[in-house]
Amino acid sequence: MNLERVVFGFFTILALTLNLVFVVGQIDNPSHHDVWILTIAILVNLIATGLKLGDRSQIGALLLAASLVADLLLITARIFWIVADSDSATGPGADSTVTVVSLAAGALAANVVSAVILIGDALMSRR
Amino acid sequence: MVVLRHMRKPVFALIVVYAIGVLGMALIPGTGADGEPEYMSLFHAFYFFTYTATTTGFGEIPHAFNDVQRLWAIFCLYIGAIAWLYAIGSIIRLVQNPHFTRAVNEQGFARSVRHLTDPFVIICGFGDTGSLLARGLSDHHLRATLLDRDPERIKAFAVRDYRVRMLGLCAHPDVPRHLIDAGVTQPDCKAVVALTNEEDTNRQIAIVAKLLNPAVKVISRSTSERHCKHLNSLHDVLVVNPFVVFAELLNMAIVAPQLHNLNSWLVGVPRIRLGHPLKVPCGVWVLCGYGRMGQEVHHQLVRHGIQVVIIDPDVEESVAPGRIIRGYADYDTLREAGVEQAAGIVAGTDNDSDNLGILVCVNHLNPSAFTVARQNQHENQIAFDAARADLILQSSLTTARRILKSLISPLIQVMIEFLHDKDQRTEALVSRLRAKVGERTPHLWRLGIAHEEASAAMELLDAGQDLVLGDLIRDPNDLDGTLSCVPLVIRRGGELLMLPEDTEAVLPGDGILFCGTEHSERLLRASLNNPYTLHYLIAGEEAPRGYVFQWIAGWASRRADS
Numbered sequence: 100m101n102l103e104r105v106v107f108g109f110f111t112i113l114a115l116t117l118n119l120v121f122v123v124g125q126i127d128n129p130s131h132h133d134v135w136i137l138t139i140a141i142l143v144n145l146i147a148t149g150l151k152l153g154d155r156s157q158i159g160a161l162l163l164a165a166s167l168v169a170d171l172l173l174i175t176a177r178i179f180w181i182v183a184d185s186d187s188a189t190g191p192g193a194d195s196t197v198t199v200v201s202l203a204a205g206a207l208a209a210n211v212v213s214a215v216i217l218i219g220d221a222l223m224s225r226r
Numbered sequence: 227m228v229v230l231r232h233m234r235k236p237v238f239a240l241i242v243v244y245a246i247g248v249l250g251m252a253l254i255p256g257t258g259a260d261g262e263p264e265y266m267s268l269f270h271a272f273y274f275f276t277y278t279a280t281t282t283g284f285g286e287i288p289h290a291f292n293d294v295q296r297l298w299a300i301f302c303l304y305i306g307a308i309a310w311l312y313a314i315g316s317i318i319r320l321v322q323n324p325h326f327t328r329a330v331n332e333q334g335f336a337r338s339v340r341h342l343t344d345p346f347v348i349i350c351g352f353g354d355t356g357s358l359l360a361r362g363l364s365d366h367h368l369r370a371t372l373l374d375r376d377p378e379r380i381k382a383f384a385v386r387d388y389r390v391r392m393l394g395l396c397a398h399p400d401v402p403r404h405l406i407d408a409g410v411t412q413p414d415c416k417a418v419v420a421l422t423n424e425e426d427t428n429r430q431i432a433i434v435a436k437l438l439n440p441a442v443k444v445i446s447r448s449t450s451e452r453h454c455k456h457l458n459s460l461h462d463v464l465v466v467n468p469f470v471v472f473a474e475l476l477n478m479a480i481v482a483p484q485l486h487n488l489n490s491w492l493v494g495v496p497r498i499r500l501g502h503p504l505k506v507p508c509g510v511w512v513l514c515g516y517g518r519m520g521q522e523v524h525h526q527l528v529r530h531g532i533q534v535v536i537i538d539p540d541v542e543e544s545v546a547p548g549r550i551i552r553g554y555a556d557y558d559t560l561r562e563a564g565v566e567q568a569a570g571i572v573a574g575t576d577n578d579s580d581n582l583g584i585l586v587c588v589n590h591l592n593p594s595a596f597t598v599a600r601q602n603q604h605e606n607q608i609a610f611d612a613a614r615a616d617l618i619l620q621s622s623l624t625t626a627r628r629i630l631k632s633l634i635s636p637l638i639q640v641m642i643e644f645l646h647d648k649d650q651r652t653e654a655l656v657s658r659l660r661a662k663v664g665e666r667t668p669h670l671w672r673l674g675i676a677h678e679e680a681s682a683a684m685e686l687l688d689a690g691q692d693l694v695l696g697d698l699i700r701d702p703n704d705l706d707g708t709l710s711c712v713p714l715v716i717r718r719g720g721e722l723l724m725l726p727e728d729t730e731a732v733l734p735g736d737g738i739l740f741c742g743t744e745h746s747e748r749l750l751r752a753s754l755n756n757p758y759t760l761h762y763l764i765a766g767e768e769a770p771r772g773y774v775f776q777w778i779a780g781w782a783s784r785r786a787d788s
Binding site (some may be wrong): 101103104106107149150151152153154156157180224225 | 666702703756757768770771772773774775776
């Protein structure tokens with residue numbers, strides 16, 4: 100067992116699961132989506148990206164790319180939320196919520212790709 | 227462009243006919259809905275003429291025609307249909323013209339060859355040998371361009387299924403222009419192989435190829451002494467004489483049976499099992515047929531002190547020592563030669579049915595004898611397999627294997643020659659190959675220690691670290707084992723290191739010849755390009771990958787030091 104692999108796998112999969120936690124729920128209902136979860140998901144994603152920096156293998160490059168995509172989409176979603184929240188006192192409306200959750204769902208796809216590559220790599224090395 | 231030149235008249239005819247028809251239709255007044263004269267627009271006239279001339283016939287559009295218009299429509303239909311028939315007929319005539327098709331084929335072939343970016347070989351002559359060679363090259367993912375003057379052979383080539391795309395053209399291969407079309411002057415052209423049935427053509431191909439591109443490797447088949455000599459006088463031309471090659475193989479089978487077995491296994495002789503060498507007996511031998519092959523075999527046998535009885539209808543008494551029986555090899559002459567007590571029999575005539583007949587007689591008279599047969603036609607393979615000869619000389623197969631060996635892995639021949647008088651090293655190599663490759667078909671490949679092929683290894687070497695051969699062939703899934711491959715030769719500059727030890731250092735620029743399985747090649751190449759796998763192979767532990775973990779590892783080691 101390799102400590103690096105454990106930590107790496109932990110953050111990659113945590114990023115995926117937190118992302119899923121945020122996305123689950125009715126797409127246009129802001130009370131189903133917690134902005135705190137979104138913020139923590141961004142944080143975990145950024146840590147996962149940081150761990151991926153410096154890997155010189157092909158797989159490493161692909162993992163980093165997927166991670167960057169997830170960061171980009173999640174941060175965009177968070178910015179949308181801020182803008183929508185500031186307009187009204189009652190929180191974001193249904194339209195804005197749809198945009199935010201769709202962006203987070205896109206990030207979820209990138210995180211799924213990351214996890215699949217990670218598992219594939221582990222299975223391929225067979226040791 | 228030849229098409230356009232040829233189509234000038236028909237196209238002209240079509241334009242004129244269209245112009246007449248459309249103009250007429252536009253100028254003739256039609257009858258409008260209210261009885262007033264109404265002219266067809268030019269576009270409508272063209273539309274009408276187009277569907278009429280091509281005999282589609284949508285009807286009278288936009289309004290019903292009057293009689294004058296209908297008269298003109300009849301005229302339009304006939305001239306239009308005739309003009310189209312004339313044009314289509316011209317195209318068909320052009321396509322059927324053999325000179326035209328040849329020109330188009332040549333142009334297409336030359337264009338495809340010019341766009342080849344991988345290394346390729348030019349094969350001149352697609353007979354038995356050519357087709358075997360093309361098959362062998364395709365198995366090693368090497369492309370070839372083919373020239374044969376027989377259209378039937380090119381048709382046969384076109385229906386073959388190769389792993390890589392091969393290009394073929396029906397043309398005289400000794401014409402310089404066709405050799406250029408086939409790519410002799412291109413830098414990616416590895417070799418020109420002359421395999422036509424005429425010795426003179428082969429010689430001409432060799433000379434032309436050398437003149438057009440002095441750097442290209444030329445390989446020619448030749449069985450006549452005069453042409454062999456002539457070709458040998460050209461610089462850097464490899465002459466393959468199947469009878470000489472076979473005599474060498476026979477000699478090897480007598481002197482170094484283990485090595486003969488290894489060689490046959492490496493070149494892929496079917497049903498050969500590594501470590502089960504042939505035992506060539508040293509008693510009296512009967513040689514049937516004293517032709518080109520018979521002479522070479524006789525020479526080898528006599529050299530090893532084997533007594534030979536020759537059966538041949540035309541042999542001169544003085545040419546060879548030993549007993550000579552004049553006549554065709556049949557039941558009586560074979561018995562006269564003492565075939566019941568003979569140790570070995572060579573059926574070496576240039577007629578396959580004679581050779582098969584001899585084998586049948588021998589199987590009947592002396593089933594335990596060692597039999598050597600010459601197979602002249604590739605299509606008789608199954609019959610010869612059924613006759614169970616111990617050694618078969620099939621001229622085309624022997625030639626193709628030798629040429630393939632020199633194209634794919636020229637070092638193998640050097641290694642075989644190196645091992646010629648080293649029985650113990652041969653034995654050791656054979657047992658190692660048996661352990662690693664076993665019953666699987668051997669796969670030979672060359673690995674260059676260079677940035678393109680082994681980026682991670684070069685990085686390591688550039689950083690001043692050592693890399694030994696044993697690290698390379700270690701199995702990444704099991705550090706105590708090795709991959710199913712054996713390094714055979716290292717080429718370092720002009721020097722060749724035969725059968726290197728596992729402790730041998732690997733240096734930048736080395737070319738290493740391996741024998742193993744295709745799977746092991748993929749694994750080996752993968753680890754040589756992945757710095758982490760390579761580090762794992764050498765150090766036995768995973769290196770930290772990301773900057774964060776590298777920093778932590780560095781910090782931990784600094785703390786341990788202090």
